[in-house]
Amino acid sequence: DIVMTQSPDSLAVSLGERATINCKSSQSVLYNFNNKNYLAWYQQKPGQPPKLLIYWASTRESGVPDRFSGSGSGTDFTLTISSLQAEDVAVYYCQQYYSTPPYTFGQGTKLEIK
Amino acid sequence: EVQLLESGGGLVQPGGSLRLSCAASGFTFSSYAMTWVRQAPGKGLEWVSAFSGSGISTYYADSVKGRFTISRDNSKNTLYLQMNSLRAEDTAVYYCAKSPDMAVAGHYFQHWGQGTLVTVSS
Numbered sequence: 001d002i003v004m005t006q007s008p009d010s011l012a013v014s015l016g017e018r019a020t021i022n023c024k025s026s027q028s029v030l031y032n033f034n035n036k037n038y039l040a041w042y043q044q045k046p047g048q049p050p051k052l053l054i055y056w057a058s059t060r061e062s063g064v065p066d067r068f069s070g071s072g073s074g075t076d077f078t079l080t081i082s083s084l085q086a087e088d089v090a091v092y093y094c095q096q097y098y099s100t101p102p103y104t105f106g107q108g109t110k111l112e113i114k
Numbered sequence: 115e116v117q118l119l120e121s122g123g124g125l126v127q128p129g130g131s132l133r134l135s136c137a138a139s140g141f142t143f144s145s146y147a148m149t150w151v152r153q154a155p156g157k158g159l160e161w162v163s164a165f166s167g168s169g170i171s172t173y174y175a176d177s178v179k180g181r182f183t184i185s186r187d188n189s190k191n192t193l194y195l196q197m198n199s200l201r202a203e204d205t206a207v208y209y210c211a212k213s214p215d216m217a218v219a220g221h222y223f224q225h226w227g228q229g230t231l232v233t234v235s236s
Binding site: 038040042044048049050051052055061093095097098099101102103105106107108 | 221
């Protein structure tokens with residue numbers, strides 16, 4: 001199975017500042033035939049289900065604010081929040097959906113306000 | 115609007131069984147792959163099982179293979195998870211999630227339900 005490792009485990013950022021979360025996969029999740037990275041990012045607020053933010057590593061889901069962006073390719077990916085807002089406090093997960101299941105998640109990164 | 119409503123969770127003794135349901139609305143249920151994801155208390159997300167929209171392909175995590183069975187009734191717009199031989203480590207909130215396509219393979223989870231809590235304890 002593909003192992004997803006996020007860093008850091010927790011992060012405290014001041015309002016208006018940039019937040020960066022990293023995700024590394026144990027093998028490439030890039031399909032050469034279509035040049036797509038099979039990597040998604042989710043946001044989970046306390047007491048709520050996860051919410052899809054980013055898919056194909058960099059495509060923002062409809063309705064997601066443009067301060068959220070995804071980048072990276074192959075095995076190394078990043079979720080960036082350009083200007084942290086109070087409502088962005090949450091746990092963030094990366095997930096690979098390469099090939100057939102099992103589709104694994106990272107362990108999560110807890111984002112707080114400094 | 116896509117809506118997914120899980121039910122069937124509760125307290126069950128080790129070795130017992132439980133069937134979860136996920137009632138779907140707001141989309142053509144038979145055209146989309148559906149998945150179960152669980153989250154143990156205070157822990158991360160774990161993919162459990164998936165069923166293609168075509169009804170041909172099913173997938174299971176090794177941790178539940180042989181004990182859990184996923185099924186769907188497209189006439190009732192409902193996804194199921196039959197859980198047998200339950201263990202303490204199966205204690206979790208179970209979410210159903212909808213993929214953006216009929217195929218399971220190569221797709222993320224676009225919509226999620228609110229989840230139902232399963233507690234396995236004596």
